[in-house]
Amino acid sequence: MRLFVTAARFQLRHLAGSPAAVQVCVTAPLLTVVFLSISDYAGRTDLSPYAVVAPTLMSLWLLALHAAGELITEERDLGTLEGLIAAPARLGTVVMGRMCAVTAIGVVSFAESWLAAGLVFGRWLAFPHPLVVVACLLATVWAAAGTASILSPLFVLMPSARVIQNTLSYPFYLLGGVLVPVTFLPGWVQPVSRAVFLSWSADLLRDGLDPAPVTDAVARLAVILALGSAGCAIGLMLLRRVLNRVRRLGTLAQA
Amino acid sequence: MLARLALPAHVVRHSAANAFADMRAIYTWRTWTFGWLGRMLAQVTFFVLLGRVVAGPEHATYLVIGNALMTCVIESLTVVASTTWERTAGTLALLAAAPAGPTWVFLGRSLQWPVSGTGTSLVALFLLGPFFGVTWRPEHIPVAALLVVLTAAGTYCFGLFLAALVLNAGRLRNVVPGVTALLMMAFCGVQVPIGYWPSWIGRIADIVPLTHLLHALRALTEDASSGYVFARAALGLLVGVFWLVMAHLAFESLLHRGRRRGTVDFDP
Structure with missing residues (x-):
């Protein structure tokens, strides 16, 4: 745990004022404005929570993807990747600590989106279930970091995997129902969507902002955490295998 | 006159060769088609689905046209980031010293983006659009394609101007195009008509080529007179030329100041 916290603290210092963090903080309220303008123009003021939930989840996923891509690339560019791997500290714990720290910054976008909805459109959303919202955001940070960690090994093998990083944004938002609930997607897509943590996070966050009682909150949180943990387990297993391979071949530092 | 244009055209052509070499290094046809194109079509679908849920098929049609054209805008604005690659590669000082005008070099240097963006928008409009209720009359197709090309070109010129500003603030190279694209998406008639916003926002939107060219495209799909479509397209083109002059x-x-202060190679 100490190693996890140290890695997270290091990453937060490293990240302060980074372009990725700035980008997410600037784009989240703009996305809220875009989504709210569409629903407001159509006279659907009841859908305001959608416009706050979607930018939040988009920011979290974007930052997780960014962390998965940049973590290895940056270490390689700085010439510190070999040192990181040779150190006795568990690499998996360091990677997850750093990825969670990056992703956690996305939580700021929730506050920004909420403020944008209030300041620009006068929609000050209430928090009828604050505990559910906070717990869901924290679970989503873990799930986003865990799922994106699957990509980290790819960046060790092929730096050109950046194309994949760029590609996994909107298809994932669509599949995860971050803006439009999964129930509006074609029937054959829905089972696939349910395997994506974003669909559970989006539904629970929207319910958390709705005055109606939230059903099965604990079970739904458990699903988000389980999906994130499964992603983390797969990601770390792949990372170990890939690192063993590049160490055997002596190609670790090759970009 | 032709002789005076021959040299810049030569510079642009050689610079564009670099641009397309970069494109080949980044994408194969497979990663472009199944990766990039798929991502952009997903983005269009993402916004159109919201329109369908909140307002029904009619607004979905409005959204698909706006967001399909928006894809070429997003790609063309990548010029802001790729122009800064010259500084990273250490070639900016050579460009500053070379007798070729920097504007012509930079005009060719990122041409892969508007070309790729045009392809993306055409697929989104003509292949994805019909799934969401957009219908095209055969005689409208070449005009719509021309409007896409003009939008990509006009936005590219606007992006070049932003690139000149961002060259000295390389850390913002991805932030500026991202934010600019979102502002255009919000206020240039992509998601909701410009009239939805206060009038002062509409006046600012008028200095963006997308505003006029998207208006022309919508007018085309609504069977407006060809004179009206032509007038709006010409206005969009004129705004694009204005941004090219500003970029120049x-x-x-920027380079004059850099040469005088000896800071061409530094990101202040």
């Missing part, structure tokens, strides 16, 4: 002035001023 900005590049010249």
